[in-house]
Amino acid sequence: MAKSKSAHVSETPATALLRAHGIAFTEHPYEYVEHGGAEHSAEVLGFDPFSVVKTLIMQDQDARPLIVLMHGNRKVSTKNLARQIGAKSVEPCKPEVANRHSGYLVGGTSPFGTRRQMSVYIEESILELPRIAINGGRRGYLVAIEPQVCVRLLGAQPVRCAIEL
Numbered sequence: 001m002a003k004s005k006s007a008h009v010s011e012t013p014a015t016a017l018l019r020a021h022g023i024a025f026t027e028h029p030y031e032y033v034e035h036g037g038a039e040h041s042a043e044v045l046g047f048d049p050f051s052v053v054k055t056l057i058m059q060d061q062d063a064r065p066l067i068v069l070m071h072g073n074r075k076v077s078t079k080n081l082a083r084q085i086g087a088k089s090v091e092p093c094k095p096e097v098a099n100r101h102s103g104y105l106v107g108g109t110s111p112f113g114t115r116r117q118m119s120v121y122i123e124e125s126i127l128e129l130p131r132i133a134i135n136g137g138r139r140g141y142l143v144a145i146e147p148q149v150c151v152r153l154l155g156a157q158p159v160r161c162a163i164e165l
Contacts, residue, residue, distance in 0.1 A: 014110035030141075042073075052133045054072055056070060057093045057097075075162075076163070077162070078092075111154055
């Protein structure tokens with residue numbers, strides 16, 4: 001029986017998009033735990049939870065979906081976010097709705113290669129980090145990239161809406 005590469009995960013729409021744009025990234029598979037979140041992946045991979053970025057699918061008052069990229073150890077102030085993006089309100093999508101918009105399963109959502117085009121907002125302080133780990137399009141799979149890739153490929157707009165957990 002042939003040995004498989006232990007650190008390589010099969011292609012996802014996210015990694016296909018990154019490769020197509022010549023973006024350098026490293027792969028970081030880990031044992032996925034239901035409701036473990038970014039804190040769990042940071043712990044098992046030995047990353048600072050502040051540099052692990054979660055991809056959140058939210059919606060405005062008109063049910064228009066949007067993506068928020070947030071530090072793994074912070075949560076989103078939906079009130080501050082809504083004010084900054086000119087919305088009346090913003091709330092997280094229900095998991096089945098988020099799955100439908102993104103084409104990924106919640107817990108494995110990447111901002112890259114989503115099924116539907118959505119506005120992307122990134123917590124401003126993420127852009128100051130040298131590298132981030134972000135979901136690669138599958139549960140239990142992060143990719144490490146430079147945070148500016150989110151601005152270049154996704155048109156991510158900086159916002160300030162982080163709340164300490």
